[in-house]
Amino acid sequence: QNTVGTISNVSGSYNGFTLFTPNPSTETYLINNCGEVVHQWSSTFTPGNAVYVLENGNLLRTGKIDNSFISIGGIGGKIELFDWDNTLLWEYTYSSTNVSQHHDIYPLPNGNILMLALSIISEADAIQAGRDPFKIGQNQLYGEHILELEPILGTNQANIVWEWYLKDHLIQDIDNTKDNFGVVADNEQLLDINFFNNENSPGVANWIHANSIQYNATLDQIVLSSRFLSEIYIIDHSTTTAEAASHTGGTYGKGGDFLYRWGNPEAYGHGDGTDQKLFGQHYPHWIADGLTDAGKIIVFNNGAERSLDGEGLPINYSSVDIITPPETSPGVYTYDAVNGYGPTDVEWTYTDPIEATNFYSSILSSGQRLPNGNTLICSGAQGYFFEIDSNKNIVWEYINPDTSFGIVTQGDTPSSNSVFRALKYPLDYPAFIRKDLTPRGPIELMSDTSNCSVLNTIDFKLADLKIVPNPAIDILNIKTTETINNIEVYSVIGKLVATDQNSNQIDISQLKSGLYIVKIYSGEAVTSRKIVKK
Numbered sequence: 001q002n003t004v005g006t007i008s009n010v011s012g013s014y015n016g017f018t019l020f021t022p023n024p025s026t027e028t029y030l031i032n033n034c035g036e037v038v039h040q041w042s043s044t045f046t047p048g049n050a051v052y053v054l055e056n057g058n059l060l061r062t063g064k065i066d067n068s069f070i071s072i073g074g075i076g077g078k079i080e081l082f083d084w085d086n087t088l089l090w091e092y093t094y095s096s097t098n099v100s101q102h103h104d105i106y107p108l109p110n111g112n113i114l115m116l117a118l119s120i121i122s123e124a125d126a127i128q129a130g131r132d133p134f135k136i137g138q139n140q141l142y143g144e145h146i147l148e149l150e151p152i153l154g155t156n157q158a159n160i161v162w163e164w165y166l167k168d169h170l171i172q173d174i175d176n177t178k179d180n181f182g183v184v185a186d187n188e189q190l191l192d193i194n195f196f197n198n199e200n201s202p203g204v205a206n207w208i209h210a211n212s213i214q215y216n217a218t219l220d221q222i223v224l225s226s227r228f229l230s231e232i233y234i235i236d237h238s239t240t241t242a243e244a245a246s247h248t249g250g251t252y253g254k255g256g257d258f259l260y261r262w263g264n265p266e267a268y269g270h271g272d273g274t275d276q277k278l279f280g281q282h283y284p285h286w287i288a289d290g291l292t293d294a295g296k297i298i299v300f301n302n303g304a305e306r307s308l309d310g311e312g313l314p315i316n317y318s319s320v321d322i323i324t325p326p327e328t329s330p331g332v333y334t335y336d337a338v339n340g341y342g343p344t345d346v347e348w349t350y351t352d353p354i355e356a357t358n359f360y361s362s363i364l365s366s367g368q369r370l371p372n373g374n375t376l377i378c379s380g381a382q383g384y385f386f387e388i389d390s391n392k393n394i395v396w397e398y399i400n401p402d403t404s405f406g407i408v409t410q411g412d413t414p415s416s417n418s419v420f421r422a423l424k425y426p427l428d429y430p431a432f433i434r435k436d437l438t439p440r441g442p443i444e445l446m447s448d449t450s451n452c453s454v455l456n457t458i459d460f461k462l463a464d465l466k467i468v469p470n471p472a473i474d475i476l477n478i479k480t481t482e483t484i485n486n487i488e489v490y491s492v493i494g495k496l497v498a499t500d501q502n503s504n505q506i507d508i509s510q511l512k513s514g515l516y517i518v519k520i521y522s523g524e525a526v527t528s529r530k531i532v533k534k
């Protein structure tokens with residue numbers, strides 16, 4: 001039984017490449033289902049926190065810059081764009097005495113980048129905005145904003161082409177001499193600056209702890225997640241920056257106000273703690289077109305203090321949930337003055353089937369619907385990824401071996417190996433076309449992948465490909481119905497030792513006996529197989 005790397009991989013797992021960057025590590029790994037690294041990027045920064053492979057094969061990642069003026073788990077400060085070969089193409093620093101990028105970014109279809117950031121609001125400004133003066137414990141509050149960056153390649157700069165600030169969308173009902181005064185329950189489109197989900201620490205500067213921004217291109221809407229308020233918010237991205245600072249304008253007519261919110265209706269005066277559905281959630285995002293439950297929102301519901309046991313002690317367990325926000329037309333959400341926003345409950349959920357508390361990550365984490373209907377789950381605190389099929393059976397499990405104490409040896413138990421998010425990409429994702437994805441072995445030391453096999457083919461049409469004989473003495477025959485453009489034979493250390501074009505066979509009689517890797521190119525597809533030369 002493996003202790004790190006791939007723990008299990010059974011029939012029905014989705015054959016893709018999983019991207020992740022361990023919290024304590026400067027490395028970003030792309031692994032196959034056997035935990036073998038097929039590509040890797042190295043930064044000089046640990047993550048801060050999101051990372052993506054773009055369709056063109058570039059890596060877009062966040063980097064963490066320590067900031068002695070701002071204290072929040074998940075702080076970043078930097079965005080980096082690497083090409084496939086790990087050349088840094090562009091970097092952008094957003095970290096100073098009063099602002100920092102943190103947690104998430106989102107690559108927009110037009111090449112721009114949405115960036116989640118916080119800024120320090122002074123005590124005086126917070127009080128003027130209607131914050132209870134007795135509930136400012138650290139002489140300041142953190143405000144959230146979103147910037148849309150248009151990278152200027154060749155410089156480490158960006159044009160800021162769109163801005164949204166949460167401070168423009170506040171309500172308070174404690175002081176009519178201050179800004180934003182009104183009735184909280186009548187202003188569901190605004191955030192009550194005096195709502196604290198955690199009554200024990202109403203004075204902390206970090207009262208919102210936003211932890212993700214995700215985007216729906218069809219609706220041109222953004223979904224934002226607040227871990228501490230246990231709410232998700234949808235806002236309009238079609239606005240101008242001026243409209244985004246106001247309450248009117250944009251496709252949906254509400255400027256930068258919330259179009260929808262869900263998870264904790266007490267936050268806007270529509271219920272109490274018993275109505276809370278989200279508990280410190282992460283990574284709410286729309287399920288992409290073409291996938292099962294497309295258009296719905298999937299969210300990792302971390303679940304701290306979700307309920308109480310008979311003795312009044314908190315019960316903590318995580319779930320991955322799917323909700324369908326009720327709409328009157330696409331992107332226009334149904335609001336009920338009495339009950340607030342629906343739905344009243346989740347539509348689909350996964351919890352541990354045996355004992356709910358067996359599956360629990362208090363922080364970090366993600367859930368992702370996959371093309372075959374499976375769901376990839378990252379239980380972030382444990383650096384544990386697992387995939388469930390549509391019957392909720394576990395079909396793949398992986399434990400991150402890259403820890404703050406270094407790379408773990410197979411057989412040893414890892415600790416301090418947390419991961420913010422894991423994303424699985426299809427083998428035919430455009431980034432991977434014509435790329436060398438030859439497995440380089442697992443991350444962990446003294447690895448054992450003997451109980452795992454995986455097809456590393458990019459094009460499933462080559463999945464029925466056979467190389468005979470194997471072992472071979474002189475001629476290798478490639479059997480496939482596809483047209484072969486190129487055959488390459490590599491030594492185990494990666495040296496090209498034989499090549500042939502437009503042929504279904506290659507002569508290896510001159511090679512020394514031993515293990516070789518054969519790469520077969522057909523159209524856009526490339527497939528690697530191990531062979532033995534006798």
Ligand SMILES: O=[N+]([O-])c1ccc(OS(=O)(=O)O)cc1
Nearest residue numbers: 023073074075211227363364
């Ligand atoms: O320790 N971290 O790296 C860390 C902690 C908290 C955190 O915030 S959360 O909302 O993503 O859990 C992010 C990163």
